[in-house]
Amino acid sequence: MLKPVHSNYSEGNQGNHKYPLVSIIIPYYMHEKFIAETVWSAKNQSYPNTEIIVVDDGSPEPPDRAINNIPGIKLIRTENLGCPGARNIGFNHSSGEYLIFLDGDDVLLPGAIEAHLAALADAPAACLSFGSVRIIDKDGHEKRKARICAPRKNYFLMLLEHNPIASPGSMMLRRKPFVEVGLYDPNLRYFPDDYELLLRLARRYDFVQHSVCVLEYRRHSTNVSGDQEAILTGTLAVLDSLEKREKFTPDLRRRIEHGRRRWIHQCRPKDELGYHLRSIYYRGRELWNIPFRNLFSDNF
Template structure:
């Protein structure tokens, strides 16, 4: 049997009275392949001397020091310095059973779907007795920390989620368990006692109880999507009543978060949108609607916030009609299924207040097309302009042949990129699409918002006619006829 290296991380802050006991309990382990990584967090007592003495005697023990930055920062330094595949955090005033490393590592070796192995524990010190065990499930994890802090996990899983949060002061292990488990993974509870938890009136866990509001606020900010999935809304200060409170809140202010299955790993950003949209992101359009760019996991996402409708339309959208954000998402999927290019949709958000529609967002991946059709209008000397106009005309014909009519087919909603041999075209602003058979007249009229000079429109009309098998002259006449009157005074 192989024995992957287990790194036991012991953070230390002024624990001279207990540190040796903690180290000795690990050294007594039956598991043959482990290391101890001790991180001193700016102790002012003899803890560093004790740690250095042990590390000098046993090459399996390594000792590091840092200025006082808190237990999360100490554990994160331990994660960085650890060499093991598996990690077991042990507080400097606690102890472990000599069989715990072996039993926990065996589970992780044999069951790759398991992310965390925990155990029964026993209290000692100022209070004795067996600790309470609550069977793990995610809905319960959303309300309380049901996994003890001395539990084994894969180092890679912890690093993937950024390790322990240094933002939270108290219950940092609860935050890590949520980070590791919120998107899946199993927890195994060993039936035997593997960990001995020292009860002290001045221990950190006791003092953390005073930080309840801070802890819950940070958890809600970092894991909004998780709590909304498991509790129907945020975690409340009265944690056990969270689902009941959220039920009534949802009756008054229902929200819909829909994220494409392809982007589930980034849904925390999506759920945070209502809170961060006004404060973050790069604004690229501000008018009736607002469009911003956000950097998410090394990718640029475009978020469109739709203007609040008038009272009548708020009622209509609140009850009878799909929102513009939802239509944008569903229409994007439909276009892609038809082989028509548009930026890949990520999801949408809707909020109502009672029966009145309130706010909404549509989110997509940022297009790789770096030009808009309006550049062809402004610059009659744009490189390969005629070639691009013909390509857009063929793209328009393809839309119509596939039964798609864009009711706002304007210069700002057609994107393109080009090289000498290739022209890529994408359609955006999709909430006003119509589907069905597109006649010659309706198709030619669809060019009416493109503010081009007559010669350019003639080029497009002829190319469109050829692509759809219509008479060239008839299409030219129809396109010029339906050109918006306000455009006819420009570039005539």
């Protein structure tokens, strides 16, 4: 378990206008084994001006025993709304100019806030920044090294086919764009609430990526992300809803249909020549959306 560390900044800096408030919002539901480590990872950030809000989403296992010795956090209780609703409740109790939605079983890595803020400072038109993610198991052992996503010219078109933003905890949002697109959709309750939000954001704003690994994403038996059929069903439903809601050009409608086919391909892997050839085709199609200067890097 993570232990508290001393900040590199003095207490006197916490009210300084140079350090805008960052709200870290953590929905909690039956992650008592992990929630203390998650909260400590937020508390241990060296950035001096944060607020941490834990939202108990009507869990039958309240987080009190695990986090009652962690000072300076705000605990909010609500009926079971599902993760999107709990995130919105946490947001409504927040004041930060910047937002991180951290799942209750993941770990925010040291320096994550500074990395996000630096990226956003270089991209004032971007509504969010995102970094890379390392996959860990239930005991915290690395299962997959961090993979860095190459920049894209158009993040909306990228998302129609592929979502490299592995977890909400790997990104930082500006508050105003999040409000303008209408927060998380509480009707989704669970996956793919973050994907649906990203599509709405990318339709109106730019994103910015950076190469810093900011999150350890914990993969265990209760992750929805391990159920590929659930991912596919939810993703296709979001794309269907998007197409009905928006007025798209014929070209964009073709891209959405192509995106459906690629999501089906990704979520139903096969060990056959045709599948591997289509994988090469889909990866090749992405090259037009990557800036030329990044084409020859190892990132994708």
